[in-house]
Amino acid sequence: MKKNLVTAVLMTLATTVLFGLLFPLLITGLAQVLFPKRANGQLVTRNGKVVGSRLIGQSFSSAGYFHSRPSSAGTGYDAGNSSGSNLGPTNQSLIARVQQDADRLQAENPAAAIPMDLLTTSGSGLDPHISPEAAEFQVPRIAQERGLSADVVREAVRQHTEPRQFGFLGEPRVNVLELNLTLDEISPKPVTR
Amino acid sequence: MTANGWLQILVFLLAVFLITKPLGAFMARVFNRERTWLDPVMRPMERILYRLTGVDESHEMDWKEYALALLLFSGVSMILLYVLQRVQQWAWLPWNPQKLAGVPPALAFNTAASFTTNTNWQNYVPETTMSYLTQMVGLAYHNWVSAAAGMALAIAFIRGIARREQKTIGNFWVDMVRGTLWILAPLCLVGALLLVSQGVVQNLKPYDTVQLIDPYQTPQLGSDGKPVNGPDGKPVMQTVSQHVIAQGPTASQEIIKELGTNGGGFFNANSAHPFENPTPFTNFLEMFCIFAIPSALTYTLGKMTGSPRHGWAVWAAMALLFLAGVSTAYWAEARGNPLLTSAAQHSSPHPASALQSEVNLEGKEVRFGVVNSALFATVTTDTSCGAINSMHDSFTPLGGMVPLINLMLSEVIFGGVGAGMYGMLVFVILSVFIAGLMVGRTPEYLGKKIEAYDVKMAMLVVLIFPLVILVFTAISVLYNFGSSSMANAGPHGFSEVLYAFTSAVANNGSAFGGLSGNTLWYNTSLGIAMLLGRFMMILPMLAIAGNLAGKKQTPATLGTFPVTGPLFTVLLIGVVVILGALTFFPALSLGPILEHLLMQAGKTF
Numbered sequence: 001m002k003k004n005l006v007t008a009v010l011m012t013l014a015t016t017v018l019f020g021l022l023f024p025l026l027i028t029g030l031a032q033v034l035f036p037k038r039a040n041g042q043l044v045t046r047n048g049k050v051v052g053s054r055l056i057g058q059s060f061s062s063a064g065y066f067h068s069r070p071s072s073a074g075t076g077y078d079a080g081n082s083s084g085s086n087l088g089p090t091n092q093s094l095i096a097r098v099q100q101d102a103d104r105l106q107a108e109n110p111a112a113a114i115p116m117d118l119l120t121t122s123g124s125g126l127d128p129h130i131s132p133e134a135a136e137f138q139v140p141r142i143a144q145e146r147g148l149s150a151d152v153v154r155e156a157v158r159q160h161t162e163p164r165q166f167g168f169l170g171e172p173r174v175n176v177l178e179l180n181l182t183l184d185e186i187s188p189k190p191v192t193r
Numbered sequence: 194m195t196a197n198g199w200l201q202i203l204v205f206l207l208a209v210f211l212i213t214k215p216l217g218a219f220m221a222r223v224f225n226r227e228r229t230w231l232d233p234v235m236r237p238m239e240r241i242l243y244r245l246t247g248v249d250e251s252h253e254m255d256w257k258e259y260a261l262a263l264l265l266f267s268g269v270s271m272i273l274l275y276v277l278q279r280v281q282q283w284a285w286l287p288w289n290p291q292k293l294a295g296v297p298p299a300l301a302f303n304t305a306a307s308f309t310t311n312t313n314w315q316n317y318v319p320e321t322t323m324s325y326l327t328q329m330v331g332l333a334y335h336n337w338v339s340a341a342a343g344m345a346l347a348i349a350f351i352r353g354i355a356r357r358e359q360k361t362i363g364n365f366w367v368d369m370v371r372g373t374l375w376i377l378a379p380l381c382l383v384g385a386l387l388l389v390s391q392g393v394v395q396n397l398k399p400y401d402t403v404q405l406i407d408p409y410q411t412p413q414l415g416s417d418g419k420p421v422n423g424p425d426g427k428p429v430m431q432t433v434s435q436h437v438i439a440q441g442p443t444a445s446q447e448i449i450k451e452l453g454t455n456g457g458g459f460f461n462a463n464s465a466h467p468f469e470n471p472t473p474f475t476n477f478l479e480m481f482c483i484f485a486i487p488s489a490l491t492y493t494l495g496k497m498t499g500s501p502r503h504g505w506a507v508w509a510a511m512a513l514l515f516l517a518g519v520s521t522a523y524w525a526e527a528r529g530n531p532l533l534t535s536a537a538q539h540s541s542p543h544p545a546s547a548l549q550s551e552v553n554l555e556g557k558e559v560r561f562g563v564v565n566s567a568l569f570a571t572v573t574t575d576t577s578c579g580a581i582n583s584m585h586d587s588f589t590p591l592g593g594m595v596p597l598i599n600l601m602l603s604e605v606i607f608g609g610v611g612a613g614m615y616g617m618l619v620f621v622i623l624s625v626f627i628a629g630l631m632v633g634r635t636p637e638y639l640g641k642k643i644e645a646y647d648v649k650m651a652m653l654v655v656l657i658f659p660l661v662i663l664v665f666t667a668i669s670v671l672y673n674f675g676s677s678s679m680a681n682a683g684p685h686g687f688s689e690v691l692y693a694f695t696s697a698v699a700n701n702g703s704a705f706g707g708l709s710g711n712t713l714w715y716n717t718s719l720g721i722a723m724l725l726g727r728f729m730m731i732l733p734m735l736a737i738a739g740n741l742a743g744k745k746q747t748p749a750t751l752g753t754f755p756v757t758g759p760l761f762t763v764l765l766i767g768v769v770v771i772l773g774a775l776t777f778f779p780a781l782s783l784g785p786i787l788e789h790l791l792m793q794a795g796k797t798f
Contacts, residue, residue: 001261004261004262004265005265007246007247007248007262007265008262008265008266008268008269009269010245010246010247011242011246011248011266011369012266012269012273014245014246015242015334015337015338015370015373016273016330016334018242019333019334019337019338019373019378019449020329020331020333020334020337021329021330023337023378023381023445024329024333024442026382027382027385027386027389027444027445028395028397028442031385031395031396032395032396034386034389035389035390038389038390038391038392038393038394039389039394039395039396039444040394040396040440041394041396041401041438041440042392043403046406049404050402050404051403051404051405051406052405052406052436053401053403053438055392055468056438056467056468057467058405058406058407059405059407059409059433060407060409061407061409061410062407065407069559075411075412075433076409076411078436078437079436079437079438079439080320080321080400080436080437080438080439081318081320081321081461082439082460082461082462082465082466083318083461083462084462084465084556084583084584084586084587085556085584085587086556086584086586086587086680086681086705086706087555087586087587087680087681088586088680088681088683088685088688088705088707088788089530089532089533089553089555089588089589089590089593089685089792090532090590090681090684090685090788090792090796090797090798091681091685091797091798092797092798094533094555094587095532095533095536095797098533098536098537098539099539102536102538102540103539106540106541107540113538113541114537114541116529116533116537116551117554117559119533119536119537119554120533120553120554120555120556120557121555121556122465122556122557122558122559123462123556123557123558123583123584124460124462124465124466124467124558125462126462126466126467127467127559128467129559129560130559131559164197165472165473165474166474168197168200168201168204169201169473169474169476169477170474170476170560170561170562171473171559171560171562173559177406180406184406
């Protein structure tokens with residue numbers, strides 16, 4: 001008993017140094033040398049200012065920007081407080097929220113069916129992507145707001161559409177932040193609210 | 194459901210199948226202390242560790258000493274984790290760039306119990322609660338040793354089966370150390386770097402502040418989390434033009450979180466968070482790491498007991514149960530929630546679209562979609578991992594019932610690192626016992642007679658598990674201190690509580706996350722449930738191992754029930770499913786099954 005207790009204390013200390021300190025510090029060192037941009041969150045800068053991370057979604061509410069999915073992280077896309085809605089399938093507030101958003105989106109583009117991802121919150125509340133269908137759904141609005149032809153907007157969407165990884169893993173997706181930054185480059189006119 | 198979806202599931206299972214033999218054979222060599230190619234690096238480290246900690250590596254332990262060593266190690270390291278959380282705010286401690294405060298006592302107890310027992314239930318939001326130091330030295334550390342301890346226990350059990358007329362089942366310290374150095378460490382080193390190369394963050398810098406390119410208006414929230422109203426009775430609006438992005442040493446924790454089937458997220462959203470799981474490939478890799486060691490252990494079982502076909506028969510039972518679960522979850526989520534679908538088409542002039550308009554995407558990420566969310570949910574609950582890449586609380590009732598049932602079957606479908614193997618071996622013992630009853634002779638398992646003592650201990654394992662879950666659940670739903678934490682009304686609220694205690698006792702750690710667990714009642718009761726679920730399973734299990742090791746080898750005869758073929762696989766599946774179903778069907782019918790029927794009838798809460 002006593003011998004094993006002494007070993008338990010010493011073993012806890014020794015393995016803590018090994019796996020609690022040395023291992024994460026080794027990985028941090030290697031990561032910072034081998035993949036410095038990725039290890040630091042792939043921050044995106046514009047005009048010298050950090051405007052986001054390519055992995056972390058943002059809220060866009062102006063009509064001239066592609067909108068992200070609804071979010072339950074803090075007041076929306078709060079990357080210091082990631083969270084899903086945790087609303088169950090029979091929860092009235094879930095159904096009411098979806099109905100309200102559906103009315104708004106359908107008024108915006110009556111010609112198409114609303115893709116489900118635009119009506120649902122993501123698991124993290126920080127989803128940087130929308131589906132290609134959700135982007136296509138918003139193309140007419142963007143084209144009108146920015147005075148661009150729909151084809152120019154579609155081309156920008158195409159540029160930022162990632163296919164399934166290795167041809168079969170995951171789902172096709174469009175990075176909203178990067179797409180909106182490209183839009184600002186193509187048509188830098190002030191965005192109306 | 195799509196062909197590509199099924200392809201992703203099958204490729205995943207194929208990858209798990211392919212790693213089983215090489216990794217399992219390697220593990221057998223490591224725990225038999227045979228030479229491996231890693232010896233030149235690891236052997237000197239191992240020797241230094243033993244010298245520092247006073248371990249005599251030639252010493253063999255009986256099951257009682259083995260259990261004692263495990264309990265002492267768990268106890269000491271649990272106390273250290275508790276203290277670390279309480280003092281993380283001390284200014285001279287490093288790596289607390291956000292100046293996070295000390296963790297309150299009840300929450301610190303819950304978290305310490307949670308990580309020591311390999312559960313990783315989280316009643317806290319990591320980004321706003323735990324310093325980088327606590328995450329690295331406290332939480333991620335336990336991911337290593339609780340997994341290594343689980344592996345050691347599985348190996349000890351296998352030795353119990355393999356050895357004849359011996360009192361001992363190995364040395365806990367040696368098994369634990371060899372498991373970390375030879376198996377976890379090399380895989381984690383490679384895996385962590387792979388994750389970073391895909392975009393999982395790994396740094397020690399303060400959180401970043403970013404200037405939004407499209408600032409937005411939002412109601413100002415008061416300290417109670419509700420919108421503040423101005424003098425005119427309308428909510429006061431504020432403009433949000435900056436966001437804070439949480440950072441940290443994530444990859445080094447992420448990899449052991451999956452490989453050790455721990456599951457405690459570096460961030461609140463766990464593997465749904467893009468910094469923990471940025472691409473479909475990281476998602477694949479994380480699921481693969483969850484299954485790799487548990488799957489390989491079936492081969493180790495066959496190898497160490499000299500019956501490789503028995504290992505594969507157990508693997509087949511696990512694989513079939515896995516496929517049944519994932520198919521059900523995928524079907525349910527792809528079929529979607531009719532309430533959601535009709536709400537989505539509320540004002541639509543269009544008929545139900547052929548696009549993705551029916552699938553249930555609430556709580557799921559676009560890059561993973563329905564198939565990878567259903568797959569991850571199945572994988573994480575087949576094992577004792579509990580990481581999530583989508584919110585189980587927002588699954589359809591039947592889709593969410595799959596993870597719940599997986600937990601209720603005691604996580605033996607591949608199962609936790611080590612824990613799944615010894616859990617399954619208890620069911621194996623019951624299977625041969627039942628087979629023996631059918632033909633009326635003393636059951637044998639790989640040459641060992643299974644007698645009253647073994648079956649009694651096995652039944653203890655099987656009975657303590659539902660007892661703790663159901664008693665705590667019943668208390669929680671009867672009293673306000675428990676029921677007031679539910680986030681959803683109706684049967685779903687009951688499911689949240691049932692899921693919480695099942696997850697705690699099964700040492701899983703995933704949740705129907707709406708439940709507010711950070712209360713005195715849940716911190717305490719879940720903490721106790723996790724400790725019971727870990728150690729009250731381990732003791733009878735080690736007792737069986739010790740008892741088996743002392744038995745004589747009985748030569749197999751024509752009357753011996755073979756544990757190598759499809760008949761055994763089917764019987765084993767039957768025992769697992771029937772025991773789980775009989776115990777939990779009443780509870781399930783009050784939760785997900787009732788909710789499914791009400792959902793079909795259009796009822797909301």
